Every structure is written in structure tokens, then in C-alpha cells.
Amino acid sequence: MAILQIEKISKQFGGVAALKDVSLDVEEHRITALIGPNGAGKTTLFNIVAGTFPPTAGAVRLAGQLLNGMQAHERVQLGIGRTFQNALLFDNMTVLENVMVGCHPRSHTGIVACGLRLPAMRREEEFIYLEAMKYLNLVGLGLHTDELASNLPFGQQRLVAIARSLAAEPRLLLLDEPAAGLNALEKMDLIDLVRRIQEMGVTVLLVEHDMTLVMQLAEWIAVLDAGRKIAEGTPAEIRRNRQVIAAYLGEEEA
Amino acid sequence: MNIGRFWHRAPNVFGLILFAIFLAITPLWVQSNYLLSTAIFIGIAAILTLGLALLMGYAGQISLGHAAFYAMGAYTSAILTVKFAYSPWLAMALGVLITGTLAYLIGKVIFRLSGHYLALATLALGVIVFLALGEFRGLTGGPSGLPGVPQLTIGGFSFDNDVKYYYLVWAVFWLLLAFSLNVVNSRIGRALRAIHASEIAAESVGVDASRFKLRVLVLSAVYASLAGSLYVHYMRFVSPQPFDFNASVRLVVMAAVGGLASVWGAPFGAAAVILLTVLLRDTLPFFIKNASGEHTVIVYGVILVLIMIFMPEGLTSGLLKRRRWPSFRSKK
Numbered sequence A: 001m002a003i004l005q006i007e008k009i010s011k012q013f014g015g016v017a018a019l020k021d022v023s024l025d026v027e028e029h030r031i032t033a034l035i036g037p038n039g040a041g042k043t044t045l046f047n048i049v050a051g052t053f054p055p056t057a058g059a060v061r062l063a064g065q066l067l068n069g070m071q072a073h074e075r076v077q078l079g080i081g082r083t084f085q086n087a088l089l090f091d092n093m094t095v096l097e098n099v100m101v102g103c104h105p106r107s108h109t110g111i112v113a114c115g116l117r118l119p120a121m122r123r124e125e126e127f128i129y130l131e132a133m134k135y136l137n138l139v140g141l142g143l144h145t146d147e148l149a150s151n152l153p154f155g156q157q158r159l160v161a162i163a164r165s166l167a168a169e170p171r172l173l174l175l176d177e178p179a180a181g182l183n184a185l186e187k188m189d190l191i192d193l194v195r196r197i198q199e200m201g202v203t204v205l206l207v208e209h210d211m212t213l214v215m216q217l218a219e220w221i222a223v224l225d226a227g228r229k230i231a232e233g234t235p236a237e238i239r240r241n242r243q244v245i246a247a248y249l250g251e252e253e254a
Numbered sequence B: 001m002n003i004g005r006f007w008h009r010a011p012n013v014f015g016l017i018l019f020a021i022f023l024a025i026t027p028l029w030v031q032s033n034y035l036l037s038t039a040i041f042i043g044i045a046a047i048l049t050l051g052l053a054l055l056m057g058y059a060g061q062i063s064l065g066h067a068a069f070y071a072m073g074a075y076t077s078a079i080l081t082v083k084f085a086y087s088p089w090l091a092m093a094l095g096v097l098i099t100g101t102l103a104y105l106i107g108k109v110i111f112r113l114s115g116h117y118l119a120l121a122t123l124a125l126g127v128i129v130f131l132a133l134g135e136f137r138g139l140t141g142g143p144s145g146l147p148g149v150p151q152l153t154i155g156g157f158s159f160d161n162d163v164k165y166y167y168l169v170w171a172v173f174w175l176l177l178a179f180s181l182n183v184v185n186s187r188i189g190r191a192l193r194a195i196h197a198s199e200i201a202a203e204s205v206g207v208d209a210s211r212f213k214l215r216v217l218v219l220s221a222v223y224a225s226l227a228g229s230l231y232v233h234y235m236r237f238v239s240p241q242p243f244d245f246n247a248s249v250r251l252v253v254m255a256a257v258g259g260l261a262s263v264w265g266a267p268f269g270a271a272a273v274i275l276l277t278v279l280l281r282d283t284l285p286f287f288i289k290n291a292s293g294e295h296t297v298i299v300y301g302v303i304l305v306l307i308m309i310f311m312p313e314g315l316t317s318g319l320l321k322r323r324r325w326p327s328f329r330s331k332k
């Protein structure tokens, strides 16, 4: 069953057509990769799925439910999590606090209960803290809780971002170039992490440039080029696809 | 197991205890009535500044008409007690309700739009409220004001001198400070700081940014309303003059001087600006003939610019850093 259905999405930025009639089904529990040269429209597609901005045309459904018109924070409640190409952590907060904010949709204490530190609030704080620690440990940053997020190396900032979105317990997680700037060892860890996220029952859709990593990790690959989907299939199929080789690998050599 | 988390809050807890002791003993050595009355005005201003600092520092929004919310509290208390013989405490509560509702309605409309429309909307509100106070003479007494506001009493106890009123005002401030610190160190404070750092990232983890900005706006309006009620029951009189545009500007300066990185800045910002106002009132006429309120506003403007340039985090940021004490947990 497709957990995410992207139906004939187009997006115009002024005169620029960033996406043209893109459709894609993301199967539940399967790791799907979205690849394509720079400027192909991958991040734009993520933004449309996450609700950062609306598409010019087309529809997005999560488990059958139409998402058009819903704001980004409402989509989080429905189970869409995402990370950003540039991590976009809360720089003024510690690593732990960043992930605690991720628990936001699963906590409810209001402003009066918080101001008075009512018992219900304290219990929930404890819950938020434990959950945040759980996800920080999952990404291997359990010992960096009190560092200012902006002081971490970039690769680790991305991991914090992953922990932060996991803390909301999404059904679908969108990862935008999680391996950029990682060394070979860190990439191995990332592959391991994404597999564990999959085992937790989360469907992962990732944008990635590192083809070796994509080929190892992805069970399904969709290829965007200049705003159009030019192919999709298993890694083996994509590797053989002429159009993909021309569009994508051609760029790598250039 | 939670020692580390306790230490996160410890500076605030100790700070609140020390601050309470300082506030309690101040009247023992401040003998001058003039100084004590100044301390009362600082306390009232500190309540206003506290709300504005939350709004500016945590919701990243600016109110250029905060004196309007202050006036709403003041006039609700004055009108209901003088004209309709309400109990002062009930009038104060109704002031909070009316002012909070007004702020809610304004925010509901404004925060749907992105950008700094709140500044414009509150600016307009400030002007409208100020004009209305002068116009509706039947209710407000017009420019000459409304005398005869009763004293605050609890049971048989009456806040009838400056020492008692000093303790009342600063107790209210202290409680609101503790409340604010608790809010700041909760999921709501974290959500607000997240919005401030990156609204897109905050929305991506499910934080409804406009809803939280709205809550802080209402909270700051409620603080302002309480300050207004405390003000009229101290003065026993109300007129439009303390709620003009100058007053709104002065409040923004207080918040900026105190620093927006921490709500602890509020009393310092309020004290600094009020003491400076006293100083200007006494010295400005020596430099500028016929010095008026407008000249004072220019001085505030200059101070604001200097602070933005040299101390963007405010006067108190050096004293009270927001960076946490190292916790035991991370040090192993």
C-alpha cells in the first residue's frame, strides 16, 4: 500500500517551473530514494509534501487522506516528519532541547499549567525528557545533550535533526541529503541508522547525491530531472536506465 | 537521575530567592518617601516590561501600542469602581478578561499574516485607545480624568501607605516573574524559542507558530492590564496622559535595555529607564529651553539605537547569561 501519493504535482516559481506534473507513490515500510541533478526539484517536492508551500497544481495524500490546504504543523500531527538539507536546527538551544521540541506534537500542557508547574506538567516534562534522550541515543548523540546545537560539526547537526523529527513519531520521514558532508565511516553509520528507523516502522523517503549509498540503502528509486520524473524502479533497473545515465551521471562527470 | 535537570533550573530558583530577599529588605533602608514611590512605579513598569520582553524576546513580535493594554486595565478598574461601585478585585479581574480578549482578537487576525503587522496594528490601537480616552467623557472623564478611585483592601487590611503598596506591587511582579520563568522553561518556552530561531523548522516539528505568538500576546496584555489596575489604585486617579505614544515607546526601551534574552532583564530595564526619566526631567530644562515630552522621546530613541549597536542583548545580558550551568550528566 502506498502511504504517500504524489499526484500530478506542478510548481511554478514566477517564471521557473520547478516541478512539472510529477507523480509518485511511496510504498509503506519501503526505503525510497529520490535522486536527480542539482536544481531538479527534489527539495521543492519535499516542501510541497511537508506543506511548507502549496503546489501550483496537483494533490498529495497521506494514507489516502488529502493534504492539500493543510499547514506544515498540521501535517506533522498526521505523521509527516522531515529534515532539511541544511539541518536547520534551533541554534539558540542545546542538542537536548532541540530534540525535546520534537516531542511537541505528543505533549499538551497549556500555558497556565506550565506557568504554575502543576504536577501534570512536571510529569509531561519528564516524559518529554526521556523520549528526547531515547532518540538522541538512537542517533548516537546521547553524550552531547548539553552542547549548543550550533557548536556541533555539520554531520552531527544532521543527526540531531533526524532525532528531532523522530521524536514526533512520524509515519513517513523525509530526509533531504542526510549524507552530505559525512565521511565514509559516518556514511556507514547513517545507512545503519536509516535501516533501524525502517525497522521502527517508519517509511523513509530520502533525497541523496551519493549513488553508492543510494544503491545500498534504497529499495525503490525515483529520478527527477529538470522538474520531471524521468524514471522509477528498483536500484538495478535505475542503474541500467539510459535516460538516467544521461541526465544524472552525465552531470557527475561534467 | 534527574540531578542534571534540577541544575538547569537552579539559577532561576536561587535567583528568585535572592531577589525576594532583596525586595523584602529594600523598604527597611529606603527611608525617603520619594524613593519608595519611585520604587512602586518601577515595580508597575517592571510588570509591563516583563510582558513586553516575553513578546519581543520569545515571540519575536513588537508592540508599539502596549500602553493601550495598560490603559484598558487602568480604565476598567477606575470606571467600574468609581462609576459602578464594583469591588476593586473584581474590576481588576474583568480588566484582565477584557484586555486579554481584545489582544486575542487582534492577534487572531494579525498572526495569520506573516511579517511585522503586529507593530502596525498595536500602533494604531495605541492611538485609537488614547483618543477614545479623551473623547468619551461620560465614562472616562475625558482629558481631565477620573478621580476618586478607591484603595485596595483585603478583608480589613488596606494598602493605604507606600510601604504596603510597595510590597503589593513587587509581590505581584515576583509572582509573575516566577510564572514567566516557568513558562520559559517548559514546552511552551522551548516552542517559542524554536519559532524565534527558525519558524520553518519549528513548524516542521508540529509547532503552530501563530498560535504560540497569540498566546504570548495575550499573556503580555494580561500583565499590562494588571499593571494598569495597580497603577490607578495607587494614584487613586486616572487620566489619559500616562498612556500616550511616549509611554509605549518608553516600554519598548525598557524591554530593550533590560535585554530580551532573559525575562530577568525586565526589572533592570524598568529601573534604568525610570531613573533616567527622573534625571532627564530634572536636567533637560538646563540644556533645552521649554523641554517637553518630545525631547525625552528623542533621548529614548538615541538610547535605543546605542543599545542596538553596542549591546544588542541588553544591559543585563552580561550579568545573567542564558547559557546553562554544566550538568552532571554530560560530564559523566
Ligand SMILES: Nc1ncnc2c1ncn2[C@@H]1O[C@H](COP(=O)(O)OP(=O)(O)O)[C@@H](O)[C@H]1O
Pocket: A013, A016, A017, A018, A036, A037, A038, A039, A040, A041, A042, A043, A044, A045
Ligand atoms: N523558494 C523558491 N523560490 C524560487 N525558486 C525556487 C525556490 N525553491 C526552489 N526554487 C527553484 O526551483 C528549482 C528546483 O530547486 P530545488 O527543489 O531546490 O532542487 P534540488 O533540491 O533538486 O537541488 C531551482 O531552479 C530553484 O532555483
Ligand SMILES: [Mg+2]
Pocket: A042, A043, A044, A085
Ligand atoms: Mg535540494
